[in-house]
Amino acid sequence: MLDEAKKLKREHLIAMAQGEYGSAYADQRVRLGVLYARVGLDIRVFLGAFHHLMRTVGEEIMKRFTKTPQAGFDIFMSLKKVAFFDIAIIVDTLIDERERVIRAQQEAIRELSTPVIQIRDRLLILPMIGMIDSERALQLTENLLQAIRANRARVVVMDITGVAAVDSKVANHLIQTVAAARLMGATVIVTGLSADVAQALVALGVDLGRINTIGDLQGGLEEAERLLGYKVVPLDALSNAHALPNPRQSN
């Protein structure tokens, strides 16, 4: 890779002085930029190195034009114009590569963080994680509604512990999701509203009065089980209540 970079750079320097700045020239700059991005070259390092290069070239030019400094300066200025053009292309490429990585990561987060899980017969849980924007909100709602039909869910626990910030848009979306789930005959319990989120919602004046909210996921699950008619009892209590023989004592 280093050899390739050296080769591209040499070609670059030769091309810079040849006076031909068409699309082939720009393509070569983009290739170099992609290579820089792949090795994770920082933009600051690149600019520093380029500055150093220009200074060396400039000094070399001025040495040869000691008698006519004005002519030397003019030549250096035309070179500089090309240099700025190069910098623009390469920085653009570096930024674009970085944005591409960010987009890929966002996509990964999006795919990872919209699971709808069935944890009991007719009970779904929807853990929401990360930033919720309109697009994701839409996807979440669609996933949930499809899952309600597919699993014949009657209760859904929506946990927003992992949601960093809740603004009026997200809150509005929550209300819509709850209303849509209700139309399909499912009850939604929202859990995991942190102190900050709760205060922010009150400050925003969002009316969550019609939404069933419970402090934490545990409370939400307990409430859901109650709605479905389940009761979770420790095995010990069960065996004592029915005086079941302990298998260890039976012989």
Add this chain to the structure above:
Amino acid sequence: MPVPILKQGQMLIVSMQASMSDLDLVQLKDDLADRVGRFRSSGVVIDVSALDVMDSFATRTLRGIAHTTKLRGAETVIVGIQPEVAFAMVQLGLTLDDVGTALDLEEGLALATARKAEARL
């Protein structure tokens, strides 16, 4: 085309068709108001799973039916709203807040029965 209203014990069951006109809806509303009293029904279950669109008129009529039958002593439950329909309705602000909803006919019958039992207590 009038919508058939089926009687099953204490319940009335209506299955809405995809090709219903506004006139059919109004007709259904009148018929149900009449039958609930005639059969002394305790619940009405309206299945809308065949509908892939629910406009504001249909929603308003359904709410009207629910309120009317309630006054005549029967609980109305709407069942089978499709995911896409539910989402579209919510975006239009049609949330049927005061009407019972359930996933399908079976659930709806159970809900209507439970609600009636609750009301008798």
